[in-house]
Amino acid sequence: MKVLIVGSGGREHAIATSVNKSDKVDKIYCAPGNAGIAGVAECVDIGAMEFDKLADFAEKNEIDLTIIGMDDPLVGGVVDVFEKRGLRVFGPRKNAAIIEGSKAFSKDLMKKYNIPTAAYENFDNPEAALKYLETAKMPIVLKADGLALGKGVLICNTLDEAKEGVKSLMLDKQFGDAGNQIVIEEFMTGREVSVLCYCDGTHIKPMTSAQDHKRAKDNDEGLNTGGMGTFSPSPFYNDEVSRFCEEKVYQPTMDAMKAEGRDFVGILFVGLMLTEDGPKVLEYNARFGDPEAQVVLPRMKNDIVDVMNACIDGKLDEVDLQFEDNAAVCVVLASDGYPVAYEKGKEITGLENFENKDGYYVFHAGTKFDGDKIVTNGGRVLGVTAKGSDLVEARKNAYEATKWVSFDNKYMRNDIGKAIDEVK
Template sequence: MKVLIVGSGGREHAIATSVAKSKHVDKIYCAPGNAGIAAVAECVNIGAMELDKLVDFAEENAIDLTIIGMDDPLVAGIVDRFEERGLRVFGPRKNAAIIEGSKAFSKDLMKKYHIPTAAYETFDSPEKALAYLETSKYPIVLKADGLALGKGVLICNTLEEAKAGVKTIMLDKQFGSAGNCLVVEEFMTGREVSVLSYCDGTHIKTMTSAQDHKRAKDGDKGLNTGGMGTFSPSPFYTKEVDDFCNQYIYQATMDAMKAEGRDFTGILFFGLMLTQDGPKVLEYNARFGDPEAQVVLPRMKNDIVEVMNACIDGKLEDIDLQFEDNAAVCVVLASAGYPEKYEKGIQITGFENFEGKDGYYVFHAGTKATEDGIVTNGGRVLGVTAKGATLKEARANAYKATEWINFSNKYMRNDIGKAIDDVQQK
């Protein structure tokens, strides 16, 4: 069969790597892809938001399955476009992708169906938001309602910071139209855990847990980013937590979406906070997390195409989803200055060091192929992932592998998964 993957980041490279292992797949295309994806797929010069061109390409090339990696096209309704033309596609329809596309929608959904989450209020006027913040407890969290590349969340410790945050999101429109509506949320404390799941509209099967590191600098300092690294599984995601989430969060979300006439098929991502009062939902995403996909997919035993087809056909119950009994850590190599200003076009060397090394991966995110070789083309450049028998071993392997890659403005956090060392030493 022929498969088309839509997207250009590390997540899509991880998906392409898994698809390439499928016994059912003869040919992979990726639109637009990147320099790393080109090693396993034919990259097509069509942007992820060129919906009509993507549908036309899939039809003209008799694509058997299209996998949508990114959030923007999902929220824009790309799945609906494919289905209208009778094309097989993996991902939620527009009316279901809203669970990520609007934080106000997802918070209202959780409130209506009693799914544990932080207390909140939503505002479509900066004046009303500012008046509310005058009487709020601090710290407090401000979230742009729409898609903001994982950066539209501000943690404010004082009223002054909150006022500045309202200006940034709603008046200065730093996150564009995502800031037309503002969600103000109570600040929760605890461990963050990410749990990805496959969904077929009725049934849900969760994957192994992971934990992302959003802040740009060591010690969880600096600005929010799209993710600076991750590890899987999370030692903080215990059986007790899993049992609670299965009962009150996972299936409850699927049932809530179905009750609203928004059956969810595809990947549903649960961002959880393990609070003193139990697990609560921080956010939903309607696709694989990035970089969570880079540690979860390498550990999955199943044929990814078989699982996705089961989701599309409403037969997820027939799948015995399995993961390796090991661990994986991903360290993002970024361009110095990310997520603000950074240079592009810098030559990258060392890819050959990964050849023939089982359990080591270098997933391309912001790269470009040129006549002189592969160069940087974004803030998050590469995701270096390594597996190990334990999280401690996987972490050591991942950091060892970061030394195999070089570019002049290479930047990374040096504490990805550091918390796991203490847990495993106890």
């Protein structure tokens, strides 16, 4: 069969690597792809938001399955375009992808169906938001309602910070129209855990857990980013937490979306906070996390194409989802200055060191070809992932592997998975 993957980052490289392991797949295309994805797929010069061109390509090339990796096209309705043409596509329709596209929608959904989450209020008027802050308890969290590349969340410790945050989101439009409406919610404390789930509209199957590191600098300092590294599984996501979430979060979310006429088929990303009062939902996403996919997918035993087809056909309950009894850690190599200002076009060397290295991966996030060289082309450049028998070994292996590859202005956090030390 022929598979088309839509996207250009580390997540899509991880998806392509998994698809490439399927003995059912003869040919992989990726639109638009990147220099690393080109190693396992034929890259096509079509943008992720060019829905008709993507569908035209799928028709012309007789694509058997299209996998949408990115959030923007999902929220924009690319799945609807493909389905109207009778094309087989994996991902939620526009009316279901709103669970990520609007934080106000997802918070209201959780309130309506008693899914545990932080207390909150929605605002589309900056003056009303500022007035609310006057009597709110600090610290407090401000969230842009729309998509903001994973950066539209501000944690404000003081009233002045919170007021400045409202100004930044709603008046200065730091994230464009994403800040037209904001969510102000209580600040929760506890361990963060990410759980990706396969969904077929009725059934939901959680994958192994992961934990992301959002802040740009060590010790969780600096600005929020798209993610500087991750590890899987989370040692804090135990059997008791898993049972609670399956009963109170995962299936209730599926049931809620169905009750709203928004059957969710695809990947539901559930961001959790393990509070003193039990697990609560921080956020939903409508696709694989990035870089969570880079540690979860390498540990999955199943053929990813089989699982995705089962989701599309409403037969996920027939799948026995399995993961390796090991661990994985991903360290993101970024361009120094990310997420604010950084230089591109730096030559990357040492990528060949990952060839034929079992248990080691280098997933390209922001790269491109410059003649016969591969150069940096984004803030997050590479995701170096390594497996190990446990988290301690995986972390050691991942950091050792970061030395195998070089480029000018290479930057990384040095404490990815540091929480592992606390449970050794």
